[in-house]
Amino acid sequence: MPAGYAEHSDTGVVVVGAGPTGLLLAGDLAAAGVPVTLVERHENGSELTRAFVVHARTLEQFDQRGVADDLVSRGRQVAALRLFDKAVVDMSGLPSRYPYMLVAPQYETEGVLLRRARAAGVQFVRPAELTDLTQDAQGVTATLEDGRTIRGHYLVGTDGHRSTVRRLIGEPFPGRSVVKSVMLADVLLKDEPGGAATNSIGDRFTFIAPFGDGYYRVISWDRSKPAEDRDPVDIEELKDISRSVLGTDFGMYGPRWSSRFHSDERQVPHYRVGRVFLAGDAAHVHSPAGGQGMNTGLQDAANLSWKLVSALTGGPDLLDSYHSERRPVGSKVIKGSGALLRMAMLHSTAVRTARNELVTAALHVPAMARRLPLAISGLWVKYPAPRHAHPLVGTRAADARLRGSPSRLYEALRAGRFVLLDTGGLHEREAREVATTGRLDIVVGVDPDAQSMLVRPDGYVAWAADSAYPDSKGLRHALRAWVTG
Structure with a gap:
């Protein structure tokens, strides 16, 4: 048996690929009590160090897992980016605890996530290479190069741009x-x-x-x-x-x-094929402009992990929403980073000069000066919301001060559950019974004029109501749709 190899026959989820995306996903699953086996072909991880920028939204996700401070201490905070000669993108005004780009080697990000995954109980199988997989109505069987098999309810390919999982399920990469x-x-x-x-x-x-x-x-x-x-x-x-x-x-x-x-x-047409999912570079790749690659993959993992937990623990089956929410994001990242790349590769001196002047002038317009940092940082992402929903639904929930302990919303999210941020106790009665199931925590914000929000485990808003207009019916519907099924 190779060094570092552990034998497994059954598990909740099989994750293939121990880069940042796979480590975050596996750590989330294990922290929620889901048995997870992480298969990696290299002895000591992915052996890549291409990524080096961690953006604000990713740091917020790390904060929601209690590991942001560790990573921030290992990198360099950069609050401004000089773009196209004289144009400066100022990140210091981002509405986040992390108003900067963190420059840190990929191995530092992987190290933080690896320590968390090990502490949560992830079972590692490495070095080992996936050679085949089959799926049926009950689960997925992964076959390794030495003939051993691992059986899981679901399998996630986070094995990079040359993904074996993608090839085995026959998904093209146009x-x-x-x-x-x-x-x-x-x-x-x-x-x-x-x-x-x-x-x-x-x-x-x-x-x-x-x-x-x-x-x-x-x-x-x-x-x-x-x-x-x-x-x-x-x-x-x-x-x-x-x-x-x-x-x-x-x-x-x-x-x-x-x-x-x-x-x-490149991007796959489908992020889900039966019981198999693709995330990170296995699902999408794009130019290095903007430093979006690793960050987008980590956001894939944050979106998928709690939905797998829900499906495996008797909650609503929300797994199809992984594709419907994350594929449009991946497509926009490809277009945005591609646009930056094409602007960078202009040949004509006159056109480049015009580009430089235009971008510099645009960044002096307040709306653009706000919009570009939001796009680069990942704070712009909004998921689809039902018609007539509150404007906050589908958006990232900003961190909020809470009464008592935990003292911040992102600290409350570290339990991996839904959180009802209740303003003035207006909605506690509707949520109290759901809270007894262990799927929901109820917290009270310090600001009495802030909106009440049902916040998903990935930090996005599933329901919201203004403090002056309680919406008990809407909350009950959201709890059934998102939390209890």
Whole structure:
């Protein structure tokens, strides 16, 4: 039996792929008491370090799991992004406890999530490679390369852009390559660039951001010099590209890690096929512009995990809503990051100059200055709501101060249950019986004029009512639809 391998025959959910998406998902399931087995082909995790930006909405999700402070302490907070020469995107006004981009190596994010998953009781099977899967009306059987099988009620593929799970269920991955050779490197700099910086000229592009440990992540490409993913990265080429697009190479030296990859824009038609689900890069890939890849995958996991728990513990079957909620988000991220990439790759000097002036001017318009940081941070996401629903339904629930302990809404969400934020006790009677089932917690906000809200375990609003207009009937309907079934 290989080192680190554990034998399992039955489990609640099989998760394939131990990158950030798989670790968050598995940790959520185990924390809720669902037996979960995580299959990973590498001995020590995904062995990738491409992602390095953690955005505000992801940090809020980490806060709702009690691990945000750990990760924040391991990264560098960057509150502004210099975009297209002179334009500056200011993140400091975000309506969040995390008004910045956190720059941290992917292995730090994985480490925080791995420790949580282990503490919650996730069973790891690694190194082991999935070779086949079959599903029936009762569950899914996963076959590993050594012939062993794992049986689960559901299986989730979080195994990256070359997903074996996606191939085995016959799901296509339509799209195209947009940059054929992207260079990544973690380097030291003799001169501080003052936060994060990015620019492009013609075929050349460079992005530089600080990790906080003295190293900087560099993303560069030169479309006039295509290379294979396996080709080494030459720091002299990185310096040359940086000088041509940023005016300096900041004294770049001492790379500790480097890699190449090609950037695609692709998305599966279906995030669910029977009892099998796809999340993260297994479901969607897009350009590195905006640093959305890992963050979007983590939001997939946060959306899916509690719905699996509900289906497995006698609650409503909400699993189809995973596709209907998350696929449109993935599509918008592909379009948004693609638009940024295409703006970065303009060839004409006159057109680039016009782009720079236009973007700079747009960011001086208050509405745009608010909108772009919201889009980058992930705070913009809104899920579909019924007609005539309160405007807050489907939106992210902002953190709120509570009476007593826990003292914040996001702390109350750490139990993994629905939370009724009740203003003035107007709706407690309707929710009290549901609370006895262990699926709902009732908390009271400090602000008497704030809306009452039924908040889903992923921090999005399922029902809301203004303090002056109680909606007992609407709450009862929402509790049946979302909590009790």
